Amino acid sequence: MIFNLYIFDRLGTCVLYAEWNRKKPANLPKDEEFQNMYGMLFSLRSFVKRLSPLDCKDGFLNYQTSKYKLHYYETPSGLKLVMNTSTDVGDIRETLRQLYGQIYVEYVVKNPLCPLDKPITSDFFKDKLETFIKALPFY
């Protein structure tokens, strides 16, 4: 089951947030939640890089708690995709990569009227995203 999805650009702006099955309402206003999430991701990345016994290639991949699993995918251009799912979902790195390549790049990057550093307002993108997510086997 997919709970929610965040996409952050390389400067830390949350350009997309979407939720599907989130039960617990956020206790914080959205801006703070995004800042907290980005800050945590940044710390996790640097934590993993320092702690790792060998040189990291991909770095931090995902973490799991008793109730959810957070999957992380970062492109070399600094775009960060974060998806929270239930704990029974396996490795979805390939799915996140497809989301990046087939949805974000196609409908946001290739649209010159879509600014890359502001929240995404394109309805076209949002529709395509919904279709993609709902078609996933673990939705």
Next chain:
Amino acid sequence: MSRPSKPGDPRKVSTELFTLTYGALVTQLIKDYEDEQEVNKQLEKMGYNIGIRLIEDFLARSNTGRCNDFRETAETIAKVGFRMFLNIAPVVTNWSPSGDTFSLLLDPNPLTEFVELPEDKYKLNYSNILCGVIRGALEMVQLEVQAWFVSDQLKGDSSTEMRVKFIRKLEDAVPAGED
């Protein structure tokens, strides 16, 4: 030398249309700005804006991870990047002794098919848009570089050579509150 589009494939455009479009663009810029150096600057700026978005398409379609060193970056640009977007394979040569500058030999150059540069426009770097594309794309993967043309077949030189120099690595933006 046009690539005929497959019937029913709306994404493929013939090279001729592309060359014509680019040519019309350069001609209009010359009419608007008149000074060749200014046109070179504008072409580079436009290339930069293309580059910062093109890199995402490149990363998505080629599935390459981070390059380990500058040599790998050069090879990836030449063999994967140029092939993916322009269907050419430039040669990487002329590495500086410190390993921070290399050249790309663009032969053939799809932008300049059928183009002949008039005598009075010798200062124009016709393909300068490519310099901007490389600069913009590499900036998005935290590499600051400078790209410029040192020779151009349009100007009568034997080859079209673009030089790319590594300036520095850009550090990730640190979010507020972190060290």
Next chain:
Amino acid sequence: MAVYSVFVVSRGGSLIYDIDYNVPKTDVEKTFGYPLDIVLKVFDEKLTVDFGARDGIKIGHYLLAVNGRPVQGTVFDDDRTDVREFLGQQQNYPISLKFGRIKLTVNEKIMLASMFHSLFAFGCQLSPEERSSGIQILEADTFKLHCRQTLTGIKFIVLTDPRLPYVEGLLKRLYELYSDYALKNPYYSIDMPIR
């Protein structure tokens, strides 16, 4: 052996125990001629590779030894002379340099432990579901981190090879050992580093 290290973190986030077992080595030693074509930069008071990575030497690797003499920060361990001066003199070449990842110092481990302590709390806070625990498994491409928090707030953290599944048994055993040897020892104060 698949287990790399074990850490125990107190309720307040301070590191009270750590041990390394089989941390894989990444040292590479090579001979270089003058002038040195690897660019070194001072980062965090240590000499690190900034440009010119090749043959197993990666960007971010630290200079560990020159001609077999260990390097501490930017000076030689034995006579405290500046390494950069030595590298700048042509008569010292050809020179053999060893690069690699630096093993974590105790201070760094303490810092990472408290970092994990807050990340663990964030894991709870940012949960989309009700009443989630903190981070139990953290996966990276080169290691896997398993964590178990007891009801008293102590965290047992194990770093292993990434292919290992959640080592619940090991964590439980660690807790049992902790409760036996540390807590039942009247001379041990809670939340203090374990000797």
